[in-house]
Amino acid sequence: MINFNKIYSLYIHIPWCLKKCPYCDFYSTIFIKKDEQIQKQYINSLLLDFKKTLSFIKEKIYIKSIFFGGGTPSLLNDKLISFFLNKIKNITYVLKSVEITIEINPSSISEKKIINYINSGISRFSIGVQSFNNKSLKILGRLHNSKDAINAINILIKRKISNFNLDIIYGIPGQSLKNSYDDLCKAISFKPNHISWYQLTIEKNTIFEKFKPKNLLNNNLLWKIFLQGKKIFSQNKYLQYEISSFVKNKKDICQHNLNYWYFGNYLGIGCNSHSKITLSNNRIIRIIKNKNIKQYIDGNFFNSIKIISHKDIIFEFFLNRFRLYEKIYKKEFVRLTGIKIINIIPLINKALKLGYLTENNDFWFITNKGHLYLNNLLEIFI
Ligand code: SF4
Known part of the structure; x- marks a missing residue:
């Protein structure tokens, strides 16, 4: 059996978008088509x-999952993706069962690209639909409309690809309970095996933070939308395995994201990406890459390399694990963090007392109250 510490996920950040969406805090810059040469240089720098x-x-x-995220990976020339994947397989050992996901933006996809992605080994597609309501898409600053999103989904269905995720946002300014109901029902009507349904939040350093959008939803309506959504998923037999993630079957769980939530090791390459590496002495290091595309292409990849302190390891472990709807085995905590349980007993006791967790000899379990007041629970571990 392969030691868990030797199994890695690989994340590749593609830092271009056609336009910056006002709610987005992911790192990206504007894509200019004539920059094809830069794309090639970027791929070589990634390697x-x-x-x-x-x-x-x-x-x-051993690489167990590969994820092309961004930015907008589907803006990249598909031949470059194929070239990159072939090279990666020559550099390191990629498991036969590897899950390879690409994020797709409905405004930059075609059937030809999808076919080429499949031929390159891509096995999972994640479509940034966000909404099927054109008014909502406009408020989110998306370049695609509902028809583009449906076209992208239909290309996958036509090619008999069932392993795909749809990203849907709720809590969009001006959204009604009915709009949100329609969005979710429409998404489910395509029978995706995975749906990421997440609430719009106003993130730091975004256009929405600077110029607060009109008609933000109040907590009362957000709560109603949330309860309605949970009901729709359950009526349609989708299983919630993480705060924002719903699947048709357990086998459809996104292995790449699951690895983050399990506090596994991962390598991030590309501008502003992060890596988490457990060294042979059990210390954990975090590497953050350079944000600046020009400097990155020139070979200045590293922004910072740090050993994560025990205090931060504890917080990061629970920050990730509390997202999942499953038991947290105590021996797993010890194995993955290298920290003894005795060191966190005061924190755990506080969470137990407040009803956020339950426990037995072997594991902890986050309660409904814990999920509901997740930020309060996490504050205990900061
Ligand atoms: S939401 Fe997606 S398309 Fe929009 S700016 Fe962010 S990464 Fe780019």
Whole structure:
């Protein structure tokens, strides 16, 4: 059996978008078509960055999932994605069962691209639909409309691809209970095996933070939308395995994201990406890459490399694990963090007392109250 510490996920950040959406805090810059040369240089830099990042790990590792995120990966020339994947397989060991996901933006996809992605080994597609309501899409600053989103989904269905996720946002300014109901029902009507249904939040350093949008929803309406959504998922036999993630079957769970939530190891390559590496002495390091595309392409990949303190490890472990709707085994906490249970007993006792957790000898379990007041629960572990 392969040691869990040697199994890694690989995230590749593609830092271009056609336009910046006002709610988005992911790192991206505007894509200019004539920059194809830059795309090629970027892919070559990614490969070099990958080799350099791998050099922090002394043993052989196994890649269990690969995720092209962004930005807008579907803006990249599909041949470059194929080239990149072939090279990666020559550099390190990629498990046969590897899950390879690409995020797709409905405004930059075609059937030809999808076919090429499949031929390159992409096995999972994540479509940034966000809403089927054109008014909501406009408020979100998206370039696509409902028809584009439906076209993108239909390309996958036509090619008999069932392993796809639809991203849907709720709590969009001006959205009614009925609008949200329609969005979710429409998404479910395509029978995706995975839906990410998440609430719009106003993030720091976004246009929405600077110029607060009109008609933000009040908590009362958000709560109604949330309860309605949970009911729709359950009526349609979708299983919630994480705060925002719903699947048709357990086998459809996104392995890449699950690895983050399990506090697994991962490598991030590309501008502003993060890596988490457990060294052979059990210390955990975090590497953050350079944000600046020009500097990154010039080979200045690293922004910071830090050993994560015990205090931060405890917080990060629970920050991720509390998102999941499953038991947290105590021995797993010890194995993944290298920290003894005795060191966190006062924190756990506080969470138990407030009714956010229950426990037995082997595991902790987050209660409904814990999920509802997740931020309060996490504050205990900061
Ligand atoms: S939401 Fe997606 S398309 Fe919009 S700016 Fe962010 S990464 Fe780009």
